Amino acid sequence: MAGQQQWLGDIALSHFRSHKLLNQPLDGRPVAIFGPNGAGKTNILEAVSLLSPGRGLRRATADDLSRKPEALGWKVSATLNSPHRTHEIAMRAEAGASRVVTIDEKTAPQVALGRIAQILWLVPAMDRLWIEGAGERRRFLDRITLSFQPNHAEAVLSYDKAMRERNRLLKDHVRDAHWYLALEGQMAKSGAEIHRNRIDALSLLAKAQSNAKTAFPAADLTLIEGEENIGFDEASLREVLANNRPNDLRAGRTLVGPHRSDVAALFAAKGIDARQCSTGEQKALLISLILSNARALATLNDAPPIILLDEVAAHLDDNRRAALYDEITAIGAQAFMTGTGVELFAEMKGRAQALYVSESGGLSETKEVDL
Numbered sequence: 001m002a003g004q005q006q007w008l009g010d011i012a013l014s015h016f017r018s019h020k021l022l023n024q025p026l027d028g029r030p031v032a033i034f035g036p037n038g039a040g041k042t043n044i045l046e047a048v049s050l051l052s053p054g055r056g057l058r059r060a061t062a063d064d065l066s067r068k069p070e071a072l073g074w075k076v077s078a079t080l081n082s083p084h085r086t087h088e089i090a091m092r093a094e095a096g097a098s099r100v101v102t103i104d105e106k107t108a109p110q111v112a113l114g115r116i117a118q119i120l121w122l123v124p125a126m127d128r129l130w131i132e133g134a135g136e137r138r139r140f141l142d143r144i145t146l147s148f149q150p151n152h153a154e155a156v157l158s159y160d161k162a163m164r165e166r167n168r169l170l171k172d173h174v175r176d177a178h179w180y181l182a183l184e185g186q187m188a189k190s191g192a193e194i195h196r197n198r199i200d201a202l203s204l205l206a207k208a209q210s211n212a213k214t215a216f217p218a219a220d221l222t223l224i225e226g227e228e229n230i231g232f233d234e235a236s237l238r239e240v241l242a243n244n245r246p247n248d249l250r251a252g253r254t255l256v257g258p259h260r261s262d263v264a265a266l267f268a269a270k271g272i273d274a275r276q277c278s279t280g281e282q283k284a285l286l287i288s289l290i291l292s293n294a295r296a297l298a299t300l301n302d303a304p305p306i307i308l309l310d311e312v313a314a315h316l317d318d319n320r321r322a323a324l325y326d327e328i329t330a331i332g333a334q335a336f337m338t339g340t341g342v343e344l345f346a347e348m349k350g351r352a353q354a355l356y357v358s359e360s361g362g363l364s365e366t367k368e369v370d371l
């Protein structure tokens with residue numbers, strides 16, 4: 001199939017949640033996954049999401065992923081094709097141990113996955129994104145940012161590590177400035193990088209939205225840096241952290257910095273904040289953002305990312321659903337999409353592979369069928 005694409009040539013699961021063994025060849029077209037509730041559809045998407053940095057689309061622990069009752073550990077592996085290379089990538093965990101990533105059979109840090117594949121997702125838990133806490137929105141923004149800038153993962157890790165150490169000092173009521181300087185220096189450096197990456201990502205996204213022919217409503221995203229009117233460049237951050245030490249000592253944690261940023265969305269055509277939009281509109285905004293992210297990546301990397309759309313089709317009317325399929329086809333992405341009924345994917349006939357997933361006695365079974 002299309003050479004200019006990132007796509008999985010196969011996916012293999014071993015003792016992963018309800019899947020004892022799955023070995024599915026893929027041809028690069030979108031993949032329609034259907035079957036009853038609890039069959040193991042989302043589990044397949046979750047497995048694919050683990051082939052990118054982080055804890056996957058449910059943010060599960062390694063133990064949660066291990067097939068019960070055996071709890072022997074698990075493995076997800078895939079052949080990843082991108083325009084110029086092919087890699088064998090895998091993530092696994094032995095029972096009770098943490099995850100191990102391998103790329104071409106060599107152990108690699110998780111962040112290395114972000115350099116060879118971009119995987120975007122939309123799952124039902126994100127339906128409440130605009131009305132829930134800032135943490136989820138920040139994570140959403142950081143996944144978009146990571147897709148554009150693989151180094152973002154390291155910046156976040158190094159910022160978080162320094163902040164944890166600073167928070168320990170604060171909790172222990174350490175007042176001596178010299179304990180703080182190196183940590184705050186690290187936070188300022190990584191924090192400024194995090195901030196720049198986020199701003200760049202938002203501008204790439206905005207550009208992709210303004211150029212797109214799409215049936216989905218554009219969302220204007222703005223980064224919210226916190227109540228204080230402070231700059232997030234390295235020098236300002238260093239100063240802000242030092243100045244805020246007395247407050248932070250009282251709170252026992254760091255109260256300012258990019259770990260507190262939030263993102264607001266505006267339904268652009270109506271000028272209405274996403275929080276005030278209907279549930280259906282909020283979903284449409286998210287689909288729009290995922291598609292824009294994919295379009296921007298296709299331009300930037302000459303290859304669209306892999307997209308995971310969990311239970312998206314069921315929530316769209318016939319027109320919007322047809323539009324979604326046409327847009328995915330136009331982007332050329334290998335989109336893994338789930339839904340309960342095969343009829344949800346009728347429009348994709350000839351344009352997608354179809355997998356029927358069923359479950360009996362706690363074991364998922366997958367077979368390839370015609371749409």
Ligand SMILES: Nc1ncnc2c1ncn2[C@@H]1O[C@H](COP(=O)(O)OP(=O)(O)O)[C@@H](O)[C@H]1O
Binds near residue numbers: 040065
């Ligand atoms: N670690 C595990 N071991 C065995 N089964 C699991 C594990 N985690 C989840 N499951 C089972 O997987 C099923 C849910 O699969 P999921 O992919 O979410 O279903 P759906 O097809 O509705 O998307 C449930 O039946 C659940 O009990």
Ligand SMILES: [Mg+2]
Binds near residue numbers: 041043310311338
């Ligand atoms: Mg599901």
